[in-house]
Amino acid sequence: MLEIHSLSLGMVQAYLLAFDQGLILVDAGMPGYVNRVIRKVSSLGRGDLRLIFITHAHIDHYGSAAALRRATDAPIAIHYEDEEAMSRGETPLGEARGRGRIVGAIMPLVERLIPLEPTKPDIVLKDGDSLRDFGLDACVLHTPGHTMGSSSLIVEGTFAFVGDLLSASGKPHAQRLFAQNWPAIERSIDRLKSMQPEWIYTGHGKKPLKYQELIKLEMD
Numbered sequence: 001m002l003e004i005h006s007l008s009l010g011m012v013q014a015y016l017l018a019f020d021q022g023l024i025l026v027d028a029g030m031p032g033y034v035n036r037v038i039r040k041v042s043s044l045g046r047g048d049l050r051l052i053f054i055t056h057a058h059i060d061h062y063g064s065a066a067a068l069r070r071a072t073d074a075p076i077a078i079h080y081e082d083e084e085a086m087s088r089g090e091t092p093l094g095e096a097r098g099r100g101r102i103v104g105a106i107m108p109l110v111e112r113l114i115p116l117e118p119t120k121p122d123i124v125l126k127d128g129d130s131l132r133d134f135g136l137d138a139c140v141l142h143t144p145g146h147t148m149g150s151s152s153l154i155v156e157g158t159f160a161f162v163g164d165l166l167s168a169s170g171k172p173h174a175q176r177l178f179a180q181n182w183p184a185i186e187r188s189i190d191r192l193k194s195m196q197p198e199w200i201y202t203g204h205g206k207k208p209l210k211y212q213e214l215i216k217l218e219m220d
Contacts, residue, residue, distance in 0.1 A: 001019070001020075002017060002018070002019050002136075002155065002156060002159075003017070003018040003019070004016075004017060004018075004159065004201070005017075005018065005040060005044070006201075006206060007029070007036065007037065007040055008206070009027075009028065009029020009030060009033040009036060009037070009060075009064065010029050010030030010032075010033055010060055010063070011030060011060045011204070012027060012029050012030065012060040012061055012203050012204065013027075013201070013202065013203055013204060013205065013206060014026060014027040014028060014029050014037075014061075015027070015161055015201055016037070016040055016041070016044075017136065017155065018044055018046065019135060019136055020135070021050070021134070021135025021136070022046075022048040022049070022050035022134065022135050023041060023044075023046055023048055023049045023050060024049075024050055024051045024052075024053060024131070024134060024136055024138075025037065025049060025051070025052045025053065025068070025074070026053050026055065026153055026161045026201075027053070027054060027055055027061045027062070027163065027203065028052055028054065028061065028062055028063065028064040028065035028068055029060065029061070029063055029064050030059065030060050030063040030064065030114065031059070031063035031064055031067075031114050031115065031116060031117065032063070032064065032114070033063070033064045034064045034067040034068050034071055037064065037068055038068075038071060038072075041072075049068075049072045049074040050074060050134045050135065051074055051075060051077060051123075051131065051134050052065050052068055052069065052074050052075070052076045052077065053077050053078075053131075053153055053161075054076060054077065054078040054082075054086065054121070055150060055151060055152065055153070055161065055162070055163025055164070055203065056078075056079075056082055056146060056147040056149060056150040056151070056163050056164065057078065057082035057083075057085040057086040057090065057091065057092065057147055057149065058091045058092075058093075058147070058164070059091045059110070059111070059114070059116050060203075061163065061164075061203065062076075062078070062086055062119055063114075063116060063117075065086075065119050066117045066118075066119040067117070069122075075121075075122035075123055076119060076121045076122050076123070077121055077122065077123035077124070077125050078121045078123075078124070078125065078149065078151075079124075079125050079126065079127075079140070079142060079149035079150070079151040080124045080125065080126055080149065081144070081147075081148040081149030082147050082148065082149025082150070083120075083121055083124050083149070085147070085149075086118075086119050086120075086121060087118055087119065087120045087121070088118055089116045089117055089118035089119065090116075091107065091111070091116065092147055092180060093107065093178045094146075094147070094178055094179050094180030094181070095178070095179055095180070095182065096177065096178055097176060097177060097178075097179075097182075098176060098177060099177060100176075100177030100178050103177065103178075104178070125140045125151065126140070126142070127140060127141065127142035127151075128140060128141075131153075136155065137155065137156050137157075138153055138154060138155040138156070139153075139154050140152075140153065140154075141153070141154050141160075141191060141192065141195065142188075142191075143162065143163075143165045143188035143189075143191060143192060144180075144181060144184045144188060145165070145175065145179050145180070145181050145182065145183075145184035145185030145186075145187075145188050146163070146164045146165060146175045146178060146179055146180070146185065147180050148180050148181065150163055150164070150165060150188070151163070152165060152192060154195055154197060157195075157197070158197060158198045158199065159197060159198070159199050159200075159201065160192060160195065160197035160199070160200045160201065161201045162192065162200055162201065162202055162203070163202075163203045164178075164202075164203045164204065165185065165188055165189065165192065165202075166189070166200065166202045166209065166214075166217070167202055167203070167204045167205055168202045168204065168205025168206070168207055168208070168209055169204045169205040170205075172205075172209050172213050172214075172217060173217065174186070174189060174217060189214075189217065192214065193214060193215065196211060197211060197214075198210070198211055199211075200213075200214055
């Protein structure tokens with residue numbers, strides 16, 4: 001039986017998926033949060049982290065991934081279109097809108113204060129790839145726009161882990177701060193809707209969204 005454990009890792013919500021065959025971590029948070037993940041794994045009485053799935057190559061989503069790999073030997077996976085940025089230790093923001101312009105302006109300072117380790121993935125994914133080899137009924141859904149390699153993880157046809165495609169902070173909304181391709185975001189949301197997940201877990205916001213909220217989602 002699948003258990004979903006939400007972890008606040010700096011600015012992002014990561015998710016530890018626990019099932020009979022092991023654990024899978026969805027996103028790894030900001031740099032410096034490896035011990036929080038390890039403590040959570042230990043509190044579950046487990047030591048079998050099998051995979052670190054990164055939804056996209058931004059500092060708040062893969063910042064602790066390399067350190068976690070060293071601590072657990074779990075491989076890191078990301079979509080091939082974000083492989084290069086993560087391998088270089090980059091955070092490609094694309095075009096900023098609204099409050100995103102402020103974050104974009106201070107990002108060089110953030111990167112100086114919080115060094116981001118270049119992280120070469122062990123596994124490079126593409127749309128439709130399965131995680132059955134890791135013991136989980138899950139598949140990769142390519143949902144680009146925020147970054148070109150942004151991907152969601154669809155688990156058991158019921159749960160969707162969507163990174164920054166959507167946000168549950170405040171009123172649920174589509175990504176509205178940064179995108180490498182703004183028109184692609186709406187197309188990606190339509191793809192997500194077509195999967196009809198019952199629950200959607202976002203990279204920002206602690207409560208999952210229901211499918212009905214996804215259908216009514218406002219595009220800014």
